[in-house]
Amino acid sequence: xxxxxxxxxxEDANTVAFLDRRPVFxxxxxxxxxxxxxxxxxxxxxxxxxxxxxxxxxxxAVEKAMDADGTFVAVNNRVSxxxxxxxxxxxxxxxxxxPRGFFWPMxxxxxxxxxxxxxxxxxxxxxxxxx
Numbered sequence: 001x002x003x004x005x006x007x008x009x010x011e012d013a014n015t016v017a018f019l020d021r022r023p024v025f026x027x028x029x030x031x032x033x034x035x036x037x038x039x040x041x042x043x044x045x046x047x048x049x050x051x052x053x054x055x056x057x058x059x060x061a062v063e064k065a066m067d068a069d070g071t072f073v074a075v076n077n078r079v080s081x082x083x084x085x086x087x088x089x090x091x092x093x094x095x096x097x098x099p100r101g102f103f104w105p106m107x108x109x110x111x112x113x114x115x116x117x118x119x120x121x122x123x124x125x126x127x128x129x130x131x
Contacts, residue, residue: 004016004018005018006119007019007021007115007119008119009029009058009061009119009122009123009126010029010031010054010057010058010061010122010123010126012054013034014033014034014035014047014050014051014054015031015032015033015034015050015051015054016031016032016034017029017030017031017032017054017058017090017126018030019115019118019119019122020089021108021109021115022106022107022108023091023106023107023108023109024072024089024091024105024106024107025066025091025092025093025097025107026066026092026109026114026118027062027065027066027068027091027092027118027122028089028090028091028092029058029062029089029090029091029122030087030088030089030090031051031054031055031058031087031088031090032085032086032087032088033047033051033086035047036085037085037086038085038086039077039086040075040077040086041077042086043086051086051088052088055073055088055090057126057129058090058122058126059071059073059090060125060129061122061125061126061128061129062090062092062122062125063092064125064128064129065118065121065122065124065125066092066118066121066122068092068093068094069093069094069095070092070093071090071091071092071093072089072090072091072093073088073089073090073091074088074089075087075088076089
């Protein structure tokens with residue numbers, strides 16, 4: 001959990017968002033509920049609503065911080081979950097960035113310094129978005 005705390009860019013009463021160590025693109029975040037929930041079927045409607053409100057705030061911050069044209073926001077519901085915990089990937093996108101559908105290669109940050117720089121830019125932007 002400590003490594004996740006280092007990559008944290010957003011936290012509220014119900015959720016946390018942290019940089020994925022193997023991003024599709026730099027600035028790829030995972031937003032998870034603090035409550036232990038395996039998938040959407042185990043989450044209350046209230047929690048899902050609060051999660052998507054947080055996802056909206058993080059997506060806005062990611063777009064601004066990464067100078068993205070938009071974001072990809074989704075939920076893997078059991079299939080393709082590398083961890084058995086509900087999470088919403090938030091991936092910055094640019095027009096014609098190449099990936100199509102679900103055939104996105106995972107990458108790595110060139111260094112921890114690059115990861116921390118991305119985290120800090122997005123942290124800064126999360127302070128200014130409205131939820």
